[in-house]
Amino acid sequence: RKEVEQDPGPFNVPEGATVAFNCTYSNSASQSFFWYRQDCRKEPKLLMSVYSSGNEDGRFTAQLNRASQYISLLIRDSKLSDSATYLCVVNGEDSSYKLIFGSGTRLLVRP
Amino acid sequence: DAGITQSPRHKVTETGTPVTLRCHQTENHRYMYWYRQDPGHGLRLIHYSYGVKDTDKGEVSDGYSVSRSKTEDFLLTLESATSSQTSVYFCAITSGQGVFYEQYFGPGTRLTVT
Numbered sequence: 768r769k770e771v772e773q774d775p776g777p778f779n780v781p782e783g784a785t786v787a788f789n790c791t792y793s794n795s796a797s798q799s800f801f802w803y804r805q806d807c808r809k810e811p812k813l814l815m816s817v818y819s820s821g822n823e824d825g826r827f828t829a830q831l832n833r834a835s836q837y838i839s840l841l842i843r844d845s846k847l848s849d850s851a852t853y854l855c856v857v858n859g860e861d862s863s864y865k866l867i868f869g870s871g872t873r874l875l876v877r878p
Numbered sequence: 879d880a881g882i883t884q885s886p887r888h889k890v891t892e893t894g895t896p897v898t899l900r901c902h903q904t905e906n907h908r909y910m911y912w913y914r915q916d917p918g919h920g921l922r923l924i925h926y927s928y929g930v931k932d933t934d935k936g937e938v939s940d941g942y943s944v945s946r947s948k949t950e951d952f953l954l955t956l957e958s959a960t961s962s963q964t965s966v967y968f969c970a971i972t973s974g975q976g977v978f979y980e981q982y983f984g985p986g987t988r989l990t991v992t
Contacts, residue, residue, distance in 0.1 A: 798977045799977050799979065809985070809986070810983040810985050813981070816978075854920070858977075863909065863926060863928055863934070864979050864981065865923060865926065865936070866981055868920045869920060870918065871920060
């Protein structure tokens, strides 16, 4: 079983739609959770950190369910510019701030 | 922008040749990382550093070595490049501490081994 699992997609949605991605992680002791966005042939960029049950940033909402070991990302009112791959990321086991990355979920927003 | 640059940005090399990739940061971060990204595998940690001359292996360290002689520079060396090392290489730094930290990436180096 992978340490961080995501549906690879692609999710193909019209502009203005609401879309949700889920991610599951295997280590129940994980404390730090992140969503990154990666555009084609570019570096991953931090979208949101998730340190409690969840947080919201504009059209983006991240939620954490520790009991079920999953994290979700909700995008409301999708824009064409939201088209990208979204990476679910969880901290590694030691104190060296290592991260474990999911393989990503691809989102395509169409006009 | 976390002030991370990588060089070269693109490189084509032949099997068996040595290759060194450079990561440079301007903000005095203690922790630095090298990842590779391949289709179907996501980002995988190669090596990381927790200070000058302090480095350790990640999950895919075979065939790679690193050095950090200055806080700002973290070098990744492929001693004898193989075709399986064709990949995109990202450097990263960690900002913050405890459970409140974030990791930022450089622009990447696209390496092709022929």
